[in-house]
Amino acid sequence: MAYDKFNTLTSTAVPLPIENVDTDQIIPARFLKATERVGFGDNLFRDWRYNQDNTLKEDFVLNQDKFSGKILVGGKNFGSGSSREHAAWSVYDYGFRCVVSSFFADIFRGNCLNIGVLPVQVSADFLQKIFDAVEADPSVELEISLPEQKIVLLSTGESESFDINGYKKNNMLNGFDDIDYLLNIKKDIETFAENTPL
Amino acid sequence: MSATKTLFDKVWDSHVVHKIQDGPDVLFIDRHMVHEVTSPVAFLGIKNRNIPVMHPEKTFATADHNTPTINQHLPIADPLSANQLRMLEENANEYGISYWGLGHAKNGIVHVVGPEYGITQPGATIVCGDSHTSTHGAFGAIAFGIGTSEVEMVLATQCIMQPKPKRMRINVNGKMSRGVTPKDVALFIISQLTTSGATGYFVEYAGEIFRDMSMEGRMTVCNLSIEMGARGGMIAPDEKTFEYIKDREFTPKGADWDKAMAYWETLYTDEDAIFDKELTFDGSLIEPMITYGTNPGMGMGISNDIPMANAVQGGATTYQKSLKYMDFNEGESMMGKSIDFVFLGSCTNGRIEDFRAFASIVKGRKKADNVTAWLVPGSHKVESAIKEEGILDILTEAGFELREPGCSACLAMNDDKVPAGKLAVSTSNRNFEGRQGPGSRTLLASPLVAAAAAVTGKVTDPRELMVELV
Secondary structure, X not given: OOOOOXXXXXXXXXXXXXXXXXXXXXXXXXXXXXXXXXXXHHHOOHHHHEOOOOOEOOOOHHHOOOOOOOEEEEOOOEOEOOOOOHHHHHHHHHOOOEEEEOOEOHHHHHHHHHHOOEEEEOOHHHHHHHHHHHHHOOOOEEEEEOOOOEEEEOOXXXXXXXXXXXXXXXXXXXXXXXXXXXXXXXXXXXXXXXXXXX | OOOOOOHHHHHHHOOEEEEXXXXXXXXXXXXXXXXXXXXXXXXXXXXXXXXXXXXXXXXXXXXXXXXXXXXXXXXXXOHHHHHHHHHHHHHXXXXXXXXXXXXXXXXXXXXXXXXXXXXXXXXXXXEEOOHHHHHHHHHOOEEEEOOHHHHHHHHHHOEEEEOOOEEEEEEXXXXXXXXXXXXXXXXXXXXXXXXXXXXXXXXXXXXXXXXXOOHHHHXXXXXXXXXXXXXXXXXXXXXXXXXXXXXXXXXXXXXXHHHHHHHHOOOOOOOOOOOOEEEEEEHHHOOOEEEOOOOOOOEEEOOXXXXXXXXXXXXXHHHHHHHHHHOOOXXXXXXXXXXXXXXXXXHHHOOHHHHHHHHHHHOOOOOOOOOEEEEOOXXXXXHHHHHXXXXXXXXHHOOOOEOOOOOHHHOXXXXXXXXOOOEEEEOOOOOOOOOOOOOOEEEEOOHHHHHHHHHHOEOOOHHHOOOOOO
């Protein structure tokens, strides 16, 4: 699916300093029953955001007015668990365009890249600096440059570089689509299929 | 370039259609399994592109995540679940994909039916929009879970783009002790590596303990690879593997079998092949395991005490949040804790061997009054075997009921939900907060531990209930 281009993003951030945030917290299984990709943001972190009677849990970060922005900052091993792309859809649909963590679960990272949410992996030290800065002053902004593969904490000017493979980077910068790429090499695939043993 | 290769390299490298410079490999996919939850948006995608499914004959669809486990002959009450099943059926029909829906004799959990019908084969690349696709690695296949964009990619092109993972080998030597099952071996490994310890790797399991395991046991182990972050896990095929798949519906026959065998017999790690990481454990020291926290890495031998926050890897805040959710304390024992629910089933432990194990403990005993038990076979084939082997009689005698196949309480998308605050001993794969229903609390364990809990009403060491072998 084609998606928004991503170049440079400057935004405040929402801090979630918890480790091993799993996909069942990001979007519980009972909200996976849709057959179209709509409305997932409403149920992002559903059971951390709402009580069982659907009233807000006031202390959860998404329910605190002082925190907002297009960048979600999570603790180590963000997105572990299920392969549900619905988790990445929820993050996107809520309004986030970038997730920052010191470590991502593999499938979640791939799903984000496939729908145009940029996963930015930073060192544990830098992650802590972001948490400290944002919690002390929620108006602090981060600048994320995909062309330069750089994240800057604008309040102090401290920065780190981050990894992304050249192919995916180019896709995100231009909004290119994987399936278009594959359809362009369809002949190679057909030849391969004819010679496959299984 | 070294001529020696790992099992993983052999299978991966032989499926690379195209290498993208500074990007992922384009990998050809031999088998694509599809279920109702992660496929509708992918089918919508190819519909919008106006392109067909490239290889419908390599694509297999079954309904499992949403399906009720009682009264499957009646219409599904939940309109959203019913709609997802209807969409899958329509999509399968439209694109010429075989569909084993609700009520079909071959219906069951995707990772249970794949091997049962020989769709799963050694040396194959297998994907499904479900992280427990790693199960099929038990046959020496490269099998892993994918997201919906990737499901669309495979439907459209029979290929997937993936950066090649690093290689890890986990050796477990020795024999399983009494009361220890493949589930315990897997939970032990995950407890040692943590829930993210194998992220970025593809694991090969090697050593005596895995060689001795049945195919069902190997599936349980490979199934749980994702719970330590690994994309997948695999075990080199051997005589046991070939014996299991021979003569199944979708396995090659006659001359094709001989041709396939010639390939399959090359599927092992060369003696001096290099792994990026290698770990070795003494399997004889593994005990029956149980989890106490909110990820599968938070597990321990059943007779141990819950670790103190300062003794575990990771942040104390996260650890304490987890114990608070479970309503447990650091340093306390799990034994004797009163439980409310028992769930036997799932793609992890919903096979015939798991029901045999469960029955071996409950035989001649009675279900505890305080326990609600959901015994859910992984497929109709498993259900039939339970009946044919007389296991159903043992279960019925002990006060248990057998339900109909599906994913059920593993992720509680259907009505099998553990209520808030209730404690469940489950043979499934995830103890995440609310996984088995909002507010539910899950202890992951083997079918033996689940059975011991079901008849005593509390966390019990199954070895106390096992009949002594003469």
